[in-house]
Amino acid sequence: MSVVLIGPPAAGKSRAGRRLAKVLGASYADTDKVIVARHGAIPDIFAAHGELEFRRLERDVIAEHLETTEVLSLGGGAVMDVETQARLEGHTVVLLTASPAAITERITGNSKRPLITGIESWTQIYEARRETYERLADVSFDTSFRPMVRVVEDIAEWLEQNSKEGPSDVA
Template structure:
């Protein structure tokens, strides 16, 4: 069993929101790996970062994402930095997954997430941090993606329509 589709992209791209719409339209569940990590750990991603450090979070993330890619059947939404771990990138490539890169500009991302304390890598100088992260991650998102969809100035339903059409599952 493997996911119907895997969503990747930066904070504010709409992975969870679009994932819900896609899951509903496809008649499957949504598995958000950050939410799964929070539920298993009993605390937020931000609290894990602060209390145990980024390395511990990335370890938890690697285990959860690799498991989800092997066992979940539905829409799987990955945390923004997950693809930067080689084990996860390899699992995406070798699993022949349908990976959708939800792309977004910094202006649209800022409007959606507000760059608050719940985004631990964006706490200090959020715009500069987001830009730095995106510059490092964009080539990886693009290399792993089956499809790239721009999310700015669009509703989750419009984005889901484009994703389904691009994957040959238009309804």
């Protein structure tokens, strides 16, 4: 069983996931980073092969890491894939969100996300995905203007009290 972090772009899934794994002494992977290590930069994959091919790579990387990795940060759009949605069944799914004001600060001047050109496109994407994020999530945390250490403390505390297999048994 894995703890899986989902949510819109720049919500903090990568940062929180890495830190949460450290706090729990758990194994960790970030599916975006696995894809980049294997296939190169995300904007280059989108440009050369298209979003559909990126989604195929993403689906496979998630399937490979669920069950074996204790804490897993997904890419922002990963949960829109129906196969991935089904695979999340039985895992602990943590949704991270943030307000448009907080996101604006985080995405300004960053060109690593090919689908996000500004807060308008972020908002559009978030609204289109919101129902799916919320349906899949066991719990949700707002990361807006909060130090990541605090966010991770909250997640760890929630896991301790609510984990599907108990706090010392997240794998």
